[in-house]
């Protein structure tokens with residue numbers, strides 16, 4: 130059903146575009162057709178809400194979601210212009226694309242906030258039994274990451290920094306995929322990992338994994354994901370980006386109220402979980418998916434505000450690791466003109 | 472050492488190939504076997520050498536093989552069967568390596584057989600460098616190296632051109648005259664049969680039976696291509712075989 | 727009818743028979759291969775300089791070369807190459823030796839053939855990358871799973887080429903060996919194995935290429951150094967200059983291996999025309 134209506138919408142969009150070309154002047158009447166890149170994660174809920182509750186439509190945006198398996202190809206798709214807007218963590222790839230003048234970060238999305246369940250630090254039972262009972266004991270231990278220069282890598286080094294030992298004392302193991310890291314952690318082949326709360330909680334309920342700390346204690350106000358678009362859109366299509374951010378913020382506000390602050394009541398929370406379930410954990414029955422969705426609810430920045438202080442810290446870390454060039458400036462990466470930054 | 476075939480019959484599944492073969496292979500004599508295509512000559516040779524078991528009857532060995540014979544029943548193949556990755560010397564050595572022989576003895580044998588087959592200068596050549604006639608001489612040298620009691624030769628010269636064949640026939644006659652050996656020599660070529668055979672066994676078409684064993688009295692060394700007696704014998708053999716060959720030919724084209 | 731101009735064939739109906747042979751016979755033409763390379767790279771560099779090829783689409787060869795120089799200067803080149811070559815060599819050699827043993831048994835024993843051929847056919851097409859998560863559990867995230875990936879990748883094709891090679895050994899040669907009373911072991915060692923060697927060596931050429939292809943997959947798991955790890959990192963950082971440098975390294979590795987096997991063929995198969 131949904132697929133059908135989506136199809137109809139895209140046909141309409143095409144017709145509208147065609148008419149716009151044909152008639153010329155009356156572009157404003159037709160909605161702008163844009164592709165939004167998304168991963169099937171709870172952290173992308175603001176977009177899903179904005180779509181389902183027609184906030185995009187009300188802002189004259191005709192949105193089609195393009196789903197990706199990983200953040201990296203999404204960034205490339207935005208650079209190539211196939212996708213207009215996306216949400217993902219700051220990565221080495223993203224920064225290098227920004228350096229090449231392909232993309233710009235325009236707003237904030239997921240971030241860590243004290244008092245709200247955020248990313249957790251996990252260790253294997255084997256490591257826990259061997260004495261790794263708190264993050265300061267991670268010195269000399271192995272730590273699972275997807276890739277050098279991923280957010281996991283950054284978190285590992287921030288833990289080391291705060292605990293007062295060099296980052297190289299945590300032995301990061303690139304394993305490419307979250308699934309592979311989980312396997313390695315469960316079987317005790319790596320000692321530690323950090324991950325978003327719903328995965329962390331599910332894992333630490335099992336016998337093989339123990340939770341020993343929170344990322345928010347090490348990276349307060351960590352700007353986990355950001356909204357980004359192509360540099361061309363940021364400079365030449367400012368109105369479109371603004372409208373996207375407005376709709377996105379409205380979706381984020383609903384999401385925060387329903388599942389993070391829980392001020393909207395149980396009924397609204399239930400509705401919200403059901404809405405998200407259309408996109409996330411679709412292969413699982415609702416009863417099984419609901420707890421994961423609730424557990425995974427982290428704050429999405431109000432009005433897409435962006436913690437530039439933390440983004441700068443991330444950029445500097447990438448530079449100190451030699452993963453991106455020293456010549457990249459924060460202004461190459463971020464366009465601060467769209468949202469409040471702090 | 473003599474061999475005697477007693478009531479040999481053989482079939483492959485329902486195909487009768489040989490029937491009731493009785494034949495004596497006498498020491499120091501060459502027995503030629505001729506017969507139409509597909510009558511079971513190669514099969515017979517495999518049975519004699521123990522590479523296959525007859526369906527009925529047996530191959531008897533009468534008397535001990537000479538004690539210096541390393542491989543009493545030794546084949547010489549139509550396609551030479553040389554290992555292309557070994558030199559002439561290597562190919563001869565192949566059949567000596569599994570024997571309990573002193574290094575010196577092995578070397579002596581090698582030199583001796585290469586000399587007898589006029590290959591001493593080619594000891595280090597690879598088969599691909601040799602002409603067809605030389606290849607067959609290597610195969611003969613290899614066979615000589617194990618001092619067989621009986622040579623089993625399956626159309627050894629049929630892959631060669633007629634001049635080379637003529638030269639090799641002379642070589643074989645030479646070898647035999649210097650030191651008589653026993654051999655079963657299968658051939659299609661009647662001229663070859665009358666040049667080399669002390670007796671010639673003529674087979675019928677399949678299932679192969681012996682039609683006649685023709686004796687040739689002239690000593691090997693005295694036989695000449697133009698010898699009227701030999702031409703006469705050859706003509707006689709051809710008349711024996713002609714009808715069979717015709718029938719066999721029709722049989723094959725029927726199939 | 728066109729008249730031929732030759733003086734001898736003036737008679738009314740004589741003409742030269744038209745030549746229609748030739749062709750279909752590849753002959754070596756030196757340097758053309760190298761020139762194609764040089765031309766392509768020069769064209770690519772020129773396209774990048776004038777802005778024809780955007781930096782985002784493909785970095786200029788000079789940039790890739792600079793990335794390569796960086797590797798040399800920093801000394802990382804040696805670390806990456808030695809890590810990868812060690813994995814390649816151990817994985818390939820063990821896969822090849824095991825493949826030789828299994829392939830020979832299939833070639834020599836009917837029971838092994840009946841039992842193993844279906845199994846090999848079933849397991850050969852399994853993509854080794856799909857097995858990575860299990861390899862992590864079985865062999866750990868250290869060298870084990872990396873070597874295992876390459877090992878499994880070379881094992882199955884080796885089996886198939888080896889028993890195919892054994893099947894193709896001239897049966898007459900085996901008959902000959904038996905007729906001279908050679909022992910079973912001698913026949914295998916002196917007739918079957920050398921006879922299958924051409925097939926085994928061309929199989930080695932293929933399995934070595936497969937090993938190089940699998941290097942990137944193998945180094946997906948917990949590898950800090952290695953050409954594959956370098957390429958993966960470059961990809962995730964969108965450092966396309968490094969990516970191209972890494973891929974070029976793999977190509978060079980492939981050329982080297984091809985050259986070495988060519989040498990081995992020359993040495994072992996000198997008996998072939």
Ligand SMILES: Nc1ncnc2c1ncn2[C@@H]1O[C@H](COP(=O)(O)OP(=O)(O)OP(=O)(O)O)[C@@H](O)[C@H]1O
Pocket residue numbers: 483486488507508509510511512513514515677
């Ligand atoms: N291993 C085998 N299995 C089944 N049939 C066989 C086998 N070997 C030979 N034959 C058949 O047995 C018959 C006799 O074969 P054989 O090779 O002995 O004939 P031949 O007299 O040597 O023929 P040619 O003169 O052509 O060499 C042929 O019809 C052949 O097809």
Ligand SMILES: [Mg+2]
Pocket residue numbers: 512513514625
């Ligand atoms: Mg025959």
